[in-house]
Structures are given as C-alpha cells and as structure tokens.
Amino acid sequence: MIAFWVLAPIMVVAALGILFVRKAVHAALLLAVVMVSLAVLYLALEAPFLFAVQIIVYTGAILMLFLFVLMLVGVDASDSLVETIRGQRVLAALGGLVLGLVLVIGVAQMSLGAVTGLEVANQDGNIEGLANILFSRYVFAFEVTSALLITAAMGAMVLAHRERLTPKPTQATIAADKVKAYAERGQHLGPLPPPGVFARHNAVDTPALLPDGTPAEVSVSRVLAARGVVRQPPRDVEEHERQQREQQLERGDER
Amino acid sequence: MTEYIVLSAILFTIGAVGVLTRRNALVVFMCVELMLNACNLALVTFAKQHGNLDGQIAAFFVMVVAAAEVVVGLAIIMTIFRTRRSASVDDASLLKY
Numbered sequence: 037m038i039a040f041w042v043l044a045p046i047m048v049v050a051a052l053g054i055l056f057v058r059k060a061v062h063a064a065l066l067l068a069v070v071m072v073s074l075a076v077l078y079l080a081l082e083a084p085f086l087f088a089v090q091i092i093v094y095t096g097a098i099l100m101l102f103l104f105v106l107m108l109v110g111v112d113a114s115d116s117l118v119e120t121i122r123g124q125r126v127l128a129a130l131g132g133l134v135l136g137l138v139l140v141i142g143v144a145q146m147s148l149g150a151v152t153g154l155e156v157a158n159q160d161g162n163i164e165g166l167a168n169i170l171f172s173r174y175v176f177a178f179e180v181t182s183a184l185l186i187t188a189a190m191g192a193m194v195l196a197h198r199e200r201l202t203p204k205p206t207q208a209t210i211a212a213d214k215v216k217a218y219a220e221r222g223q224h225l226g227p228l229p230p231p232g233v234f235a236r237h238n239a240v241d242t243p244a245l246l247p248d249g250t251p252a253e254v255s256v257s258r259v260l261a262a263r264g265v266v267r268q269p270p271r272d273v274e275e276h277e278r279q280q281r282e283q284q285l286e287r288g289d290e291r
Numbered sequence: 292m293t294e295y296i297v298l299s300a301i302l303f304t305i306g307a308v309g310v311l312t313r314r315n316a317l318v319v320f321m322c323v324e325l326m327l328n329a330c331n332l333a334l335v336t337f338a339k340q341h342g343n344l345d346g347q348i349a350a351f352f353v354m355v356v357a358a359a360e361v362v363v364g365l366a367i368i369m370t371i372f373r374t375r376r377s378a379s380v381d382d383a384s385l386l387k388y
Contacts, residue, residue: 044294047298047302048298054305054321055309055312060317060318064321067324070325070328074328078335085351086331094328098324102320105368128311132307132308136305139304140300143293144293146293148292151292152339152340154338154344157342157344158344165344166347166348170348174352188358188360188362189362192362192366195366195369
C-alpha cells in the first residue's frame with residue numbers, strides 16, 4: 037500500500053505533464069516515468085511476470101521505438117498552439133473533466149468486497165500459473181497473436197519501404213560531375229579546405245585564410261554560418277589573444 | 292483495491308484528454324499508450340481482487356496488441372512525415388476536401 041501512495045501522485049503528475057509539455061521528447065520521458073511506476077505497482081499487485089514484461093516491452097521496446105521516431109522526425113518539432121477547430125481545446129478539457137468525474141465517482145461508489153488475493157492462484161509460481169491458463173484456455177488467442185505480430189512486421193516493412201526513383205550515383209559519375217563543375221564554373225577539384233588552415237587559430241568556427249588574408253567561406257560548416265557564430269579570423273582572434281596576454285600579466289602581478 | 296481502479300480511471304482520463312488536445316501525432320500516440328496502460332492496471336487489479344489470473348492474461352494480450360499497434364502506427368507517422376514534412380495531425384487533412 038505504501039508503494040501505491042508513493043507512486044500514485046508521481047504517476048498522476050507525470051501523466052498531467054504529458055498534456056502540458058511542449059516538446060515531444062519530454063512527453064516521452066514523462067511517459068517512461070508513468071510506465072516504470074506502473075511496473076512497480078504490478079509487483080505490488082502480485083504480478084511479477086507482468087512487472088518484467090512491462091519494463092522490457094513497454095519501457096524498453098515501445099518507448100525506445102518512440103524515441104527513435106522522434107529523432108527521425110526531428111526533436112525540435114513542437115506543437116503548434118493554433119486551434120484549427122474553434123473551442124476544441126476547451127471542449128476537450130471539459131469533456132475530459134466530465135469523463136473523469138463520472139468514472140471516479142462511479143468507481144468510488146461501488147464496493148468490491150473482500151480481496152481474494154492471488155496466493156492460491158500463484159502457489160506454483162506466477163509464471164507457471166499464467167502458462168497453465170495461457171496454453172490451455174487461451175491457446176487460440178495466443179496462436180492468433182502470432183498472425184497479428186507477423187502482420188504488424190509486414191505492415192511496418194511495407195510502409196517503411198521506399199522505391200528508389202533515380203539510379204544510385206557511382207564513384208565514376210561523382211568524379212565526372214566534379215570535373216564538369218570545374219570545366220563550367222571553375223569549382224575547385226580537390227577537397228574543401230579545412231577550417232583554421234593558415235589562420236591564427238585552428239578551431240572549427242575559424243575560417244581558413246586565403247593567401248591574400250581574406251577568410252575562405254567554404255572552410256567552415258554551413259550550419260555554423262547559418263547560426264552566425266563564425267569568427268572573423270584576424271580581428272576576433274587577435275582580440276582573444278590580447279585578452280589572454282592581459283590575464284597572464286595580471287596573474288604575474290598577483291604573484 | 293478501489294484506489295487502484297480510481298488511479299486507473301484518472302490515468303485513462305488524462306490519456307483521453309491528451310488525445311483530444313495535443314496536435315503532435317507522436318504525443319497523441321503516447322497518450323493512446325497511456326490509456327492502454329491505465330486499462331492494464333485495472334485488469335491486473337481485478338485479477339488480484341477476484342483471485343484468478345485471467346486478468347493478468349488479458350493485460351498480457353493488451354501489451355502484445357499495443358506493441359503491434361505501435362510498430363504500424365509509427366511506420367504510418369514516418370510515411371506521412373516523409374511526404375508532408377510534418378508530424379502534426381492537423382496537416383493530414385486531405386480527406387476533408
């Protein structure tokens with residue numbers, strides 16, 4: 037019972053968090069909290085097999101699948117707050133409140149009577165007890181499950197498959213394209229210059245300097261350029277070195 | 292045992308509200324999972340209440356179905372994302388017109 041009263045508030049708060057967090061990754065982590073707490077509750081409810089399955093299948097497999105897809109779709113994708121149907125959010129919250137009140141009041145009014153407990157059913161061990169029922173009374177459902185799983189696997193493969201519309205570029209065609217670009221636009225044949233070459237600094241955000249002292253734009257990643265964090269080699273770097281020299285002088289004075 | 296059922300009802304309600312309000316298809320899917328988990332909690336609670344393991348078997352089957360559903364559902368979300376560059380449920384509205 038202690039486990040329940042400790043975990044129930046955590047679960048409700050985490051579940052409410054799923055409703056309000058903006059980022060999908062945070063929602064996934066909160067869902068993990070709910071699922072692990074639920075696994076512990078299964079242990080308290082004398083279901084050790086479901087405890088293991090809950091952690092392995094739900095928290096381990098399903099949630100990791102969610103995170104994989106989140107990484108593919110883009111972690112930054114957050115909800116838009118624009119309502120497409122007017123008043124839908126308010127109505128949904130109201131409907132949810134009514135549903136919750138009806139369920140909770142209804143459940144609170146019924147009396148379940150004395151708890152039978154699973155001591156008798158679990159006397160040969162929980163897993164043995166489950167296996168006895170699963171492979172006798174529910175054996176047909178168990179067999180049908182295999183059909184369901186193979187259908188799901190096939191469905192996922194068909195949906196994830198993408199036909200290649202253009203032929204794959206080979207090494208020869210890539211080389212031919214490079215030479216063509218050189219002939220037409222004078223683009224350099226060799227690899228791009230790495231950052232920091234001939235510069236005063238070799239950090240990735242410091243562009244290489246050309247022989248005339250101007251920075252080479254192609255030597256830094258386009259991502260850094262888009263974020264606007266590229267340094268201007270002569271000015272910024274000299275400023276940085278001057279500051280370091282001053283700091284060293286100050287330290288020397290203290291000594 | 293009633294308090295377990297109440298907790299299960301609360302979690303189910305939160306999941307239902309999440310499905311109705313959230314716009315990101317992945318979060319909607321997570322809320323569906325939350326509802327399934329809430330049902331599982333009720334099933335396991337009733338198994339203990341009545342002293343037989345049928346409820347636990349039912350919860351086990353729910354987990355199997357949920358796993359299969361997640362695989363196909365996430366594949367569909369990925370396919371929609373590849374064609375429409377969006378994971379929002381509002382953008383998949385072609386059937387409306």
